[in-house]
Amino acid sequence: MMTVYNNNGHKVPVQAMPNGVIIPSNGQMNGHFIYAGDQRHISEVPTQWRPTNWSRENLLGIKGDIMSFTPSDPSVTRTRILMIGLVGAGKSSFYNTIDSVFRNRITQRATCGSAENSLTKNFSSKLPVSWWNFKIKPSANDRVHCIAFVIDATSVDVLSKEDLHKIRTFQELAKERGIVQTVVLTKIDTLCKDVKRDISSAVTSPVVETAVQKVADLLRLPRNNVFPMKNYENETELDDKISILALSALRQMLHFTEDALQKKKEEAEHAKWPCNIL
Ligand SMILES: Nc1nc2c(ncn2[C@@H]2O[C@H](COP(=O)(O)OP(=O)(O)O)[C@@H](O)[C@H]2O)c(=O)[nH]1
Ligand SMILES: [Mg+2]
Structure with a gap:
C-alpha cells in the first residue's frame, strides 16, 4: 500500500498504473497528477502559460x-x-x-x-x-x-x-x-x-x-x-x-x-x- 500526499500535505488515495504513473483513485481531485520520485508526493501538473512541447x-x-x-x-x-x-x-x-x-x-x-575587461566592454x-x-x-x-x-x-x-x-x-x-x-x-x-x-x-x-x-x-x-x-x-x-x-x-x-x-x-x-x- 502506498501513501502519497498532495501539495497541501493531505493524504490522497491513489492507484498505481502499470507504467508507473499514479492517479487519484477517489476521483475527487481535478487535473493531472504526477508522482515525484522517492518523495511519494503527488502534485498537480501546473498549466503552461506558454504551451511548450519539451520532447x-x-x-x-x-x-x-x-x-x-x-x-x-x-x-x-x-x-x-x-x-x-x-x-x-x-x-x-x-x-x-x-x-x-x-x-x-x-x-x-x-x-x-562578468570580468571588467569583458569583450563587450573593450568594444x-x-x-x-x-x-x-x-x-x-x-x-x-x-x-x-x-x-x-x-x-x-x-x-x-x-x-x-x-x-x-x-x-x-x-x-x-x-x-x-x-x-x-x-x-x-x-x-x-x-x-x-x-x-x-x-x-x-x-x-x-x-x-x-x-x-x-x-x-x-x-x-x-x-x-x-x-x-x-x-x-x-x-x-x-x-x-x-x-x-x-x-x-x-x-x-x-x-x-x-x-x-x-x-x-x-x-x-x-x-x-x-x-x-x-x-
Ligand atoms: N544564471 C545565468 N547566468 C547567465 C545567463 N546568461 C548569462 N549569464 C551569465 O551572465 C554573465 C554575463 O553574460 P554575457 O553573455 O557575458 O553578457 P553580455 O555582456 O551581454 O555579453 C556571464 O557570467 C554569464 O555566464 C543565464 O541565463 N543564467
Ligand atoms: Mg558580450
Missing part, C-alpha cells in the same frame, strides 16, 4: 525549421538579428547557447563573463567606426531585420530611467525602419528557484510569467515577442529543455521577420497602385 522530437523539428528557413524575399539571403543590451545582460551567452545547439556541444565562441566607445565598412545605402540584405533586446530578468524591476530611455530610442528607430522587435529575457533561473531546478518550469512559473508581462508592458510589445531564457552558462552538457527554449525563440524571430518582410513587400506593391480604395 526531443520537437527540438529536432525546430532545429530543422531553422536550418531550412529561407526568407521569401530573394534579395534577403540571410536574416540579420541585432542583439542590444547592457554589459552582462547575456548577449554573448545567448549567442553561445544557439551556437552550442547547432554544434552539438557546449561552445564558447563569443567571450562572455564599447573607444573604437572608431570603420567608414570603409559602413554602407550609406544598405541593401535589403545588409539591413538589420530583427532586434533582440537582451534583458536580465532580475533587472526588470530596477531598470533605470536612462536605460529605459535608451531602449525606447532604439525602439523608435526600429519602428521607423520596420525592424521587428523582440526581447530575450535572460537569467530566469536566478529569478525563480523552480526554473533553476527544472527549466520546463519557465512556462509554468507565475514569477516568470509576471516578468514577461512587465517587460512587454514596459516596451509596449505583445507578450509573445518576449522570450524567457536560460542560457548555457554553467552546463558542460547540452540539455534539451534549454535548447528548446533558445531555438523556439530564434525560430519565432525568423517567423516575425518573414512577416515583416512580407508586409513591406505588400506595402511597396500597394504604393504602385494609381489610387487607394478605402
Whole structure:
C-alpha cells in the first residue's frame, strides 16, 4: 500500500498504473497528477502559460525549421538579428547557447563573463567606426531585420530611467525602419528557484510569467515577442529543455521577420497602385 500526499500535505488515495504513473483513485481531485520520485508526493501538473512541447522530437523539428528557413524575399539571403543590451545582460551567452545547439556541444565562441575587461566592454566607445565598412545605402540584405533586446530578468524591476530611455530610442528607430522587435529575457533561473531546478518550469512559473508581462508592458510589445531564457552558462552538457527554449525563440524571430518582410513587400506593391480604395 502506498501513501502519497498532495501539495497541501493531505493524504490522497491513489492507484498505481502499470507504467508507473499514479492517479487519484477517489476521483475527487481535478487535473493531472504526477508522482515525484522517492518523495511519494503527488502534485498537480501546473498549466503552461506558454504551451511548450519539451520532447526531443520537437527540438529536432525546430532545429530543422531553422536550418531550412529561407526568407521569401530573394534579395534577403540571410536574416540579420541585432542583439542590444547592457554589459552582462547575456548577449554573448545567448549567442553561445544557439551556437552550442547547432554544434552539438557546449561552445564558447563569443567571450562572455562578468570580468571588467569583458569583450563587450573593450568594444564599447573607444573604437572608431570603420567608414570603409559602413554602407550609406544598405541593401535589403545588409539591413538589420530583427532586434533582440537582451534583458536580465532580475533587472526588470530596477531598470533605470536612462536605460529605459535608451531602449525606447532604439525602439523608435526600429519602428521607423520596420525592424521587428523582440526581447530575450535572460537569467530566469536566478529569478525563480523552480526554473533553476527544472527549466520546463519557465512556462509554468507565475514569477516568470509576471516578468514577461512587465517587460512587454514596459516596451509596449505583445507578450509573445518576449522570450524567457536560460542560457548555457554553467552546463558542460547540452540539455534539451534549454535548447528548446533558445531555438523556439530564434525560430519565432525568423517567423516575425518573414512577416515583416512580407508586409513591406505588400506595402511597396500597394504604393504602385494609381489610387487607394478605402
Ligand atoms: N544564471 C545565468 N547566468 C547567465 C545567463 N546568461 C548569462 N549569464 C551569465 O551572465 C554573465 C554575463 O553574460 P554575457 O553573455 O557575458 O553578457 P553580455 O555582456 O551581454 O555579453 C556571464 O557570467 C554569464 O555566464 C543565464 O541565463 N543564467
Ligand atoms: Mg558580450
